[in-house]
Amino acid sequence: MAKIDFNSRVIKTTNYAPPTGVGRFDATYDVQRKDLLVVVRVYCNFMNMQDHEKAPFQEAFRTNAPPAWGSKYKFRCTKEGWGDIEAIPRFKLVFDDDWAKSHFIVNVSPTAFGSDSIGRTDAHIARDAVGYKPKTATLGGLRSASEQVDMSPQIGRSLAAAFPFSVQCALTGGVSSAYTRSQIKTIAKEIARVDANFPVYLKGGGSNGAGNMLAVEQLLRDGGLRGPITRRKRAFKYKNEVVITLKDDIEVAVSQMADKSNFGYEATVIHEFGHMLGLQDEYTCMSNNCSSALQNLNVINATEQAAYESRGYAGAGLAGANAAPGQAAWVNLCMDAKVSPPPFGFHTTSVMSAGRVFHKRHFVTLWDCLGTMCAADVGKTEWAIIEGT
Numbered sequence: 001m002a003k004i005d006f007n008s009r010v011i012k013t014t015n016y017a018p019p020t021g022v023g024r025f026d027a028t029y030d031v032q033r034k035d036l037l038v039v040v041r042v043y044c045n046f047m048n049m050q051d052h053e054k055a056p057f058q059e060a061f062r063t064n065a066p067p068a069w070g071s072k073y074k075f076r077c078t079k080e081g082w083g084d085i086e087a088i089p090r091f092k093l094v095f096d097d098d099w100a101k102s103h104f105i106v107n108v109s110p111t112a113f114g115s116d117s118i119g120r121t122d123a124h125i126a127r128d129a130v131g132y133k134p135k136t137a138t139l140g141g142l143r144s145a146s147e148q149v150d151m152s153p154q155i156g157r158s159l160a161a162a163f164p165f166s167v168q169c170a171l172t173g174g175v176s177s178a179y180t181r182s183q184i185k186t187i188a189k190e191i192a193r194v195d196a197n198f199p200v201y202l203k204g205g206g207s208n209g210a211g212n213m214l215a216v217e218q219l220l221r222d223g224g225l226r227g228p229i230t231r232r233k234r235a236f237k238y239k240n241e242v243v244i245t246l247k248d249d250i251e252v253a254v255s256q257m258a259d260k261s262n263f264g265y266e267a268t269v270i271h272e273f274g275h276m277l278g279l280q281d282e283y284t285c286m287s288n289n290c291s292s293a294l295q296n297l298n299v300i301n302a303t304e305q306a307a308y309e310s311r312g313y314a315g316a317g318l319a320g321a322n323a324a325p326g327q328a329a330w331v332n333l334c335m336d337a338k339v340s341p342p343p344f345g346f347h348t349t350s351v352m353s354a355g356r357v358f359h360k361r362h363f364v365t366l367w368d369c370l371g372t373m374c375a376a377d378v379g380k381t382e383w384a385i386i387e388g389t
Helices: 050-068 143-144 152-161 178-195 209-222 247-256 270-274 288-296 302-310 323-337 360-373
Strands: 010-016 023-028 035-046 073-077 086-095 104-108 137-139 164-166 198-205 229-233 241-245 383-387
Touching: 010 360, 023 360, 035 050, 035 270, 035 360, 050 143, 050 270, 073 302, 073 360, 137 143, 137 152, 137 270, 143 270, 152 178, 164 178, 164 302, 178 209, 178 302, 198 209, 209 229, 209 241, 247 360, 288 302, 288 323, 323 360, 360 383
Parallel strands: 035 086, 035 104, 104 137, 198 229
Antiparallel strands: 010 023, 023 035, 073 086, 073 383, 164 241, 198 241
């Protein structure tokens, strides 16, 4: 199709299910207006709530979650000569009176607070099923829809548990894998959000020790750390390895985090809305499905799999039957979209972990939907995720 013809199209899809095992939504892409409208339909099962409490919950959910996801990232066509074609996501939450017409069913209770999953089995597939009982998630009324949740202690403990952070290095020198390079930058950004001037200590050994430590230092700098980074060579004790530590300064980080305003949800529903868009929890430990996918993509080495599967804060949950393949699918989408895959096993400031920070990886399910909708005219990989407006 010629670009002029494509530019006049309005493309629609209903009940789109991302390959991550969660999420379902409708989407309409008006090419000329650059408008990608994403609609999530929810049925609210109000439990032990008074009539006067129901409408305020729905209004708070509607006015908090969709706008929080808007204006973060957009999509631009990279096809030669089509660079002015963009898709800007816009989100809408619709409340259905009939659960069988909805994408998700949510129990709303004045006492329950939060949930780790949203509609793992979608309502629409059971419209004709006799005796089907839909799976639901529980949200805690107005509190979950409007109040900020302070996750500072959880993030602080997870950050402390990340150290010492062992970096595997190649026999010829340098950091072994792309994923590890990404994780070093991620952990640096998490530290920098507390204090970019934190002192960091590196220990490395072997004939490539000095070069390996220098490579890790550069990645930490790329992640935003500005404080002193001390390199300490340890002969052959850390051969082909660099160990990152913060010493006791991490305790200062944990105590300081309580005063930081960006270490929590604006509202629980903002995180839960991410599940409705097809995203898994990032604080769940990395599954073997996921580490195998990373290894198959040559993002990590086979020798690194066990280390990533075992990394996590004390008490981090294991990926369940739905989450394990969902993690792998999410990673695959990230690699196809050329964005950094998520870290797993820690509470971080990411919106799909324990904070309010959005990343490109949070828009890959929409990227997948857009690419599928336009596949006849634009290849999926001919869309780039870029900063929104």
